[in-house]
Amino acid sequence: MPRTEYRTEETAPAGGRLHDFRFRAMNTTVYLRLRASDGQAAKAKAAAADWFRFVEQRFSRFRPDSELCRLNRAEGRPMMVSDTMLEVLELAAHYGRVTGGTFSPFVLDALARSGYDVSYEQLRERSGEAGAHEDSRNAAAAPRTADAAPSCSPISALRLDLGMKAATLPPGGALDLGGIVKSWAVERFADYLRRRLDIAAGLIKAGGDLTTWGSPGEQEHWSIGIEHPWEPDGNWGTLRLDGDYRAAATSSVLGRSWSSPTGETRHHLIDPATMRASRSDVAQCTVTGMAATECEVWAKVICIVGWAEGTFRLRLAGSDCEALAFTRDGRTRLSRAAGPAREERWQEAAAAEIPLTRFEHSNIRRNSP
Amino acid sequence: MTRDKWFKWKIAMAGTAGMAFLFHVIKTSPDYEAAVSQNAAVPAAETAEESQDPVWQEWLSGVETAQPEAEIGGESAQRRGRGEPGFDTGGQGWQGSDGDAADSRTWDASGDAARTGRS
Numbered sequence: 001m002p003r004t005e006y007r008t009e010e011t012a013p014a015g016g017r018l019h020d021f022r023f024r025a026m027n028t029t030v031y032l033r034l035r036a037s038d039g040q041a042a043k044a045k046a047a048a049a050d051w052f053r054f055v056e057q058r059f060s061r062f063r064p065d066s067e068l069c070r071l072n073r074a075e076g077r078p079m080m081v082s083d084t085m086l087e088v089l090e091l092a093a094h095y096g097r098v099t100g101g102t103f104s105p106f107v108l109d110a111l112a113r114s115g116y117d118v119s120y121e122q123l124r125e126r127s128g129e130a131g132a133h134e135d136s137r138n139a140a141a142a143p144r145t146a147d148a149a150p151s152c153s154p155i156s157a158l159r160l161d162l163g164m165k166a167a168t169l170p171p172g173g174a175l176d177l178g179g180i181v182k183s184w185a186v187e188r189f190a191d192y193l194r195r196r197l198d199i200a201a202g203l204i205k206a207g208g209d210l211t212t213w214g215s216p217g218e219q220e221h222w223s224i225g226i227e228h229p230w231e232p233d234g235n236w237g238t239l240r241l242d243g244d245y246r247a248a249a250t251s252s253v254l255g256r257s258w259s260s261p262t263g264e265t266r267h268h269l270i271d272p273a274t275m276r277a278s279r280s281d282v283a284q285c286t287v288t289g290m291a292a293t294e295c296e297v298w299a300k301v302i303c304i305v306g307w308a309e310g311t312f313r314l315r316l317a318g319s320d321c322e323a324l325a326f327t328r329d330g331r332t333r334l335s336r337a338a339g340p341a342r343e344e345r346w347q348e349a350a351a352a353e354i355p356l357t358r359f360e361h362s363n364i365r366r367n368s369p
Numbered sequence: 370m371t372r373d374k375w376f377k378w379k380i381a382m383a384g385t386a387g388m389a390f391l392f393h394v395i396k397t398s399p400d401y402e403a404a405v406s407q408n409a410a411v412p413a414a415e416t417a418e419e420s421q422d423p424v425w426q427e428w429l430s431g432v433e434t435a436q437p438e439a440e441i442g443g444e445s446a447q448r449r450g451r452g453e454p455g456f457d458t459g460g461q462g463w464q465g466s467d468g469d470a471a472d473s474r475t476w477d478a479s480g481d482a483a484r485t486g487r488s
Contacts, residue, residue, distance in 0.1 A: 054428050083423030188424065196425075 016200065018216065021045050025052035026060075026182060028207035034193065035201040035216060044193055044202075051192070052206075055185045058084055059177050061108060068177060072108065076171040078161070089160055089167055092180055095297040096155030098317050102301045104272040106153040108174035114270075114277060151275065179300055183209035183249055183292035208250035208299075211292040212241045222246075229254055229284040229326045236324075236332070237348035244320060245288045245345060249295035251303045252284035253277070271304050280306035281327045288345070289321035298323065311335050322346075 019041040021032045032048055034041055060066045067085050081089070092105045153173035160167050169175060186204045190211045193199045201214025203222055212222040221242040225235035229252060239248055253269055271278040285302040287295040298321050302310030307325050314321060314335065323335040324346060334346060395401055 051428060054431060082427055084427050087424055192425065 016040060019044075021048065023049060023052075025049070026056050026185070026206060028182065031203070031205040031210075033203040033216070034199055035214060036197075036199045040197050040199050043197055044199060047192070047197070048189065051189050052185060055181060058082065059088065059181045061176055061178065068175060071167060071169065072174040075169040075173060078159075078164075078166045078168040080165055081167045083165065086160065086162070086165055086167070088177055088181060088184055089158065090162075091184060091293060092175075092177060093155055093158055093160065095180065095293070096158075099297060099301050099313060101155055101272060102305055102313065103179065103297045104153075104155060105158075105175045105177050105179065106155075106170075106173045107179075107270040107272060107275070108176040109172070110270045110275040113275075180293055180296060182206045183211075183247075183296035186211050187247070187292045208252070208286075209247075209292050209296050210249070211247040213246060215242070224248065226250070226286050226324065227284075230330075235349060236326075237346065239286065239288055239324075240345045240347065241288065244290050245322065246290060247292040247295050248286060248288040249292055249299045250284065250286040251296070251299035253303060254283055269300060269303050278304040280304060280310075281329070282307050282310070282325045283328050285310075285323055285325040287321050287323045289319065294319065294321060307333050 016035050016037040019032075019034045019036060019038075021034075021041075021044075023030055030048065030052055032044065034044055036044065056066075057063065058067045061068055061072075063069060067082060071079055071081060071085070092103075095103045096105070153170045157170035157173055158167070183206075186206050186209055190202060190204050190213060193202055193204075194213050199214075201212075201216055203210060203212045203216075203224075210224065215221055221240055223238050223240050225238055227250070228234045228236045241248065251269065269278045270276065271280075280303060282303045285299045287299040287302070289295050289298075298310070298314055298319065301313060302323055302325055304310070305313070307327055310325075311323060314323065321335075322342065322345070323333075325333045327333060332348075334342070
């Protein structure tokens with residue numbers, strides 16, 4: 001990889017030089033790229049491990065001693081919760097209302113019913129999948145199973161007493177906050193690095209959710225590659241992150257998918273309307289905006305309800321977010337709500353760089369319901 | 370008796386002068402100056418805001434309770450934290466480079482670290 005002028009202190013720009021870190025947390029890989037001094041970077045590295053461990057202990061649905069699991073066990077009865085839990089619950093309730101209920105944290109039972117009752121790594125081992133991509137292309141077309149699914153509790157059933165710092169779940173309404181916690185953790189930790197450690201610029205990414213601040217170098221902007229859904233080793237193009245578009249999130253039915261004992265392919269995006277894996281026309285969606293949490297929520301909503309309905313709801317909510325989606329018919333869609341800088345922000349790679357294989361698109365069409 | 374008192378006064382004066390000299394040395398040292406300027410750089414309003422952030426309070430108080438002697442967010446906090454993380458087997462294996470990052474313009478589009486996809 002090319003080396004840069006940031007290697008030595010003599011040529012380092014104001015604010016320090018670039019540092020890269022990565023580690024495993026919350027069943028995904030967390031990346032940090034920071035423009036900081038060596039001392040700031042060392043502190044940030046240690047704090048990152050501790051922060052994500054803290055978040056995991058609060059919100060993991062796989063740890064019986066997590067606060068989330070305790071809250072789920074108390075369903076129907078009020079329970080005192082931490083300020084951290086309260087903040088995420090408020091956020092989930094807010095987005096539940098804004099998206100008309102398509103974003104719902106009450107999908108834990110549906111996930112467990114579909115087989116996602118252990119961590120994804122264990123799930124892959126159980127289902128015997130080594131390379132999930134080939135199988136998972138059909139995930140969006142997963143057939144419905146015969147057994148009846150329970151209905152999803154409305155978001156209004158989540159009762160929060162902010163004065164008492166208490167939460168009450170509806171009977172049978174177990175929470176899974178995995179749909180928002182990663183982006184929230186990224187956003188919150190970026191805030192900590194910026195304000196507490198005074199780090200001038202950085203990019204933090206957990207799974208497909210990321211946020212940025214500052215600029216990576218003098219008169220530069222952050223720019224990220226967007227993974228191509230049909231070419232996992234290639235990028236569709238790049239997304240420029242600056243101004244009011246500093247965060248991004250990608251949701252996909254192709255990533256976290258697995259095989260049921262009957263050989264049926266399933267994925268983790270549950271449609272609250274059916275309490276089953278979504279079956280929309282969107283295979284992958286990337287949303288960019290100011291807040292990583294908002295981006296993650298809308299990326300999921302568009303994947304769940306489909307391109308037309310999802311972008312309609314995005315506009316209806318008055319959101320400034322922009323969306324890019326790959327539909328199962330092989331098309332790429334960009335939302336109309338984007339401003340005049342849209343063409344500069346979303347840069348599709350030249351065709352020669354991204355080999356779009358027609359055969360694969362044909363496969364997707366054949367497997368569509 | 371009078372001589373004893375005078376001797377005590379002399380010890381006290383010498384001690385006071387010694388302390389004053391020590392404070393003077395510390396106060397004129399570059400390290401002290403650096404620490405003062407670093408603290409002054411944090412706006413008072415922001416510090417107050419941070420201290421009122423309940424999430425940070427819960428997080429950081431957990432660290433302090435777990436390892437009172439550890440610097441918050443320090444290496445020791447990472448090693449002796451709240452027990453084994455429940456993320457993945459193998460815990461948190463760090464990879465990366467300190468101050469050795471590739472140019473952002475090339476890293477962005479090609480490096481896996483800066484790709485978004487499949488969450």
